Amino acid sequence: MEFLFDGDPAARATILLAHGAGADMDTPWMAAMAEKLAERGLRVARFEFAYMAGRRSGGSKRPPPKVTLLAEEYRAAIAALPGDGRLIIGGKSMGGRVASLIADELFAEGRIAGLLCLGYPFHPTGKPETLRTEHLAALRPPTLICQGTRDPFGTREEVAGYDLSRAIALHWLEDGDHDLKPRKRETGLTLDDHLSSTADAIARWALDLA
Numbered sequence: 173m174e175f176l177f178d179g180d181p182a183a184r185a186t187i188l189l190a191h192g193a194g195a196d197m198d199t200p201w202m203a204a205m206a207e208k209l210a211e212r213g214l215r216v217a218r219f220e221f222a223y224m225a226g227r228r229s230g231g232s233k234r235p236p237p238k239v240t241l242l243a244e245e246y247r248a249a250i251a252a253l254p255g256d257g258r259l260i261i262g263g264k265s266m267g268g269r270v271a272s273l274i275a276d277e278l279f280a281e282g283r284i285a286g287l288l289c290l291g292y293p294f295h296p297t298g299k300p301e302t303l304r305t306e307h308l309a310a311l312r313p314p315t316l317i318c319q320g321t322r323d324p325f326g327t328r329e330e331v332a333g334y335d336l337s338r339a340i341a342l343h344w345l346e347d348g349d350h351d352l353k354p355r356k357r358e359t360g361l362t363l364d365d366h367l368s369s370t371a372d373a374i375a376r377w378a379l380d381l382a
Contacts, residue, residue: 173219173248173249173252174219174220174225175217175218175219175249175252175253176197176198176206176217176218176219177215177216177217177218178206178207178209178210178215178216179206179209179210179213179214179215179216180210180213180215181215181255182257183213183214183215183257184213184257184258184379185214185215185257185258185259185260185285185378185379185381186214186215186216186217186253186255186257186258186259186260187209187214187215187216187217187260187261187262187288187374187378188217188218188219188249188250188253188259188260188261188262188271189202189205189206189216189217189218189219189262189263189264189267189288189290190218190219190220190221190246190249190262190263190264190266190267190268190270190271191218191220191221191224191263191264191266191267192263192264192265192266192267192291193235193236193265193266195264196220196224196227196228197218197219197220197224198218201264201351202218202264204364204367205264205290205367205370205371206218208367208368208370208371209371209374209375211371212371212372212374212375213375213379214374214375214378214379215255215257217253219249221236221242221245221246222245223235223236223237236266239269239270239273242266242270243270243273243274246261246270246271246274247274250278250283250284258285258381259283259284259285260284260285260286260287260288260378260381261274261275261278261284261286261287261288262287262288262289262290263288263289263290264290264291265290265291265292265293265325265350266293268287268288268289268290268291268292268317269289269292269293269304271287271288271289272287272289272292272307272308272311272315273307275287275311275313275315276307276310276311276312276313278313279312279313280312284313285313285314285381286313286314286315286316286377286378286381287311287313287314287315287316288315288316288318288374288378289315289316289317289318290318290352290370291318291319291320291323291325291350291351291352292317292319292325292326293325293326294325294326294330294331294334295325295326295330296325297324297325298324300330303334305334305335305336308334308335308336308337308340309335309336309337310337311336311337311339311340312337312339313339314339314341314377314381315337315339315340315341316340316341316342316343316373316374316377316378317340317341317342317343318343318345318352318370318373318374319331319342319343319344319345319348319352320344320345320347320348320349320350320351320352320353320354320366321344321345321346321347321348322347322348322349323348323349323350324349324350325350328344341377343370343373343374345366345369345370346359346361347359347361348366351363352366352367352370353366354366
């Protein structure tokens with residue numbers, strides 16, 4: 173298991189981040205978010221699921237395997253992660269969803285302090301009736317979901333109607349898409365602005381847990 177690290181190894185909290193379904197762990201988006209979190213006193217570790225890592229060695233661009241297999245890979249990443257201190261698990265889109273499926277068990281065992289989802293895929297795009305929220309209703313670990321208000325995988329209006337655990341806090345990015353990117357002509361803001369404000373919110377939340 174290979175990791176990319178940002179931040180002080182002695183930080184009070186480490187955030188373990190998995191990537192989304194179609195992009196690897198060192199995309200500019202993932203690198204920018206990790207850097208901003210590190211600047212705010214957090215240690216960030218990024219890893220790749222096997223199907224994505226296989227592309228680096230010339231493998232085919234296969235789709236992600238079943239989420240149950242990805243969950244086992246996520247557990248393996250936690251076991252392989254070096255370092256002490258509080259651990260928060262999560263990821264971008266699919267990575268956050270996978271982490272959310274194992275978070276209850278790990279929290280009950282005292283192995284994680286919280287869950288972070290960056291653009292949670294509440295439903296497949298264009299299929300708002302196919303919800304991925306059942307396990308979120310009774311989720312116990314402290315959870316922060318950072319979501320764009322016009323995310324096609326779950327807008328603010330849609331999410332307002334979901335049955336979500338009280339342990340879940342939502343940080344909304346005005347006019348943000350699935351990458352949290354706003355339309356500058358509509359808001360006067362850039363993706364960097366939204367990533368910075370997201371990192372601020374995450375740091376406040378995460379350091380409270382630590």
